[in-house]
Amino acid sequence: MATPTLDKADSAGQPEAGFADTPYITATFRIRRFNPEVSADAVWEDFQLEIDPKERVLDALHKIKWDQDGTLTFRRSCAHGICGSDAMRINGKNRLACKTLIKDINPEKPITVEAIKGLTVLKDLVVDMDPFFQAYRDVMPFLITKDTNEPTRERLQSAEDRERFDDTTKCILCAACTSSCPVFWNDGQYFGPAAIVNAHRFIFDSRDEAGEQRLEILNDKDGVWRCRTTFNCTDACPRGIEVTKAIQEVKRALITRRF
Template structure:
């Protein structure tokens, strides 16, 4: 079990001090300059229940091993840069609280799967971003709004694609997909989600173009509906449902 450490962390008057724990993190390390294969390295870190896995990585890097490499930016679940596998599940390190993990056992941390490993917890995001760009994830309109006016849209039309506007391009969904693991050509859930966002936008005029792109042999038909992507999404997007809606639009011949 994780060892309890006496704590001097302040607590509200009349309440007991918050206890800290010695938590073991086992991190899959890889330095291409010295390692032939990845290796697991363990670290003991003093943690508080309300701290996050990202805090643990900071403590390791700052206090124990400055060579540990990982990505992070906003640290508040918006940028999506710190997606990684924590105890075998894709999560954002900045959104994963220590109190939500079983600290009686070591916490395993490794890079997301399916993308080329560059170093430690950092993967090459280019294949992921190439698929994203291929679906033309931007508004395409063949008309111009009235001068000085915005493109108007009803609340009902906006609600049609509201869920898929939440994507932060963390790659947690795509790198949880077993089809993507075995076939690097598959567009993947995140690209399809971002296509969905514009396919069903009433202001956009290129839905047919995107549907044609995703009707490719490496498009939506590669999805096996395992729901891994939906379970992995840190933003709660119903990814599998979005993919199914794109499939239905292709069969209908339009949105």
């Protein structure tokens, strides 16, 4: 966390060289609260903070929980954009709270924070991730080969073959893409972008031998054909994955059976 720089005046009352004004600003965080033990309805609650705008939204949520309201509930773990656990809607856009600087989201106005859409809210900013992870498990996100024996050496792969699916290896399962998808909002049975991205990662892996099986899973009525190519998923991905492109490549593989 940033440490405030204190003013220090000389005998004439002027700030001494090397000492600047405090960088802190007053920011308002408008958080959508939901506690099923208290009410069936969600409400918006404002919190004001003195905070350095170079800090992150996650830092602000920590300050609120530790200093103002210990009942505020949200997920976080590594705080470095790797675990994917703190995905939420900030100013109406899916983001990772640990990667979003306050200065980048116009702190002069109230900053809205709410749970991601399309998944049942359990409390405050925490949603039920079970349907998301079930779709992930359904596409068999692991290497499958016909050889039942353990390999005696590495399964070698050329740099070109590895590059073919490099982009989709970056997924951190934060659900930002899936919960930004309007199809998923309206029909939770849709596999969703993240599941398709993780299927893509193995469909196009030259070492894997279950590509046809995964394609048939995604050929289902709730599979890849439900995508409407709105690019919401690509815009929402905090890792910069070209999600829509990956989905189109899976569609093409289903038509051509070439992968």
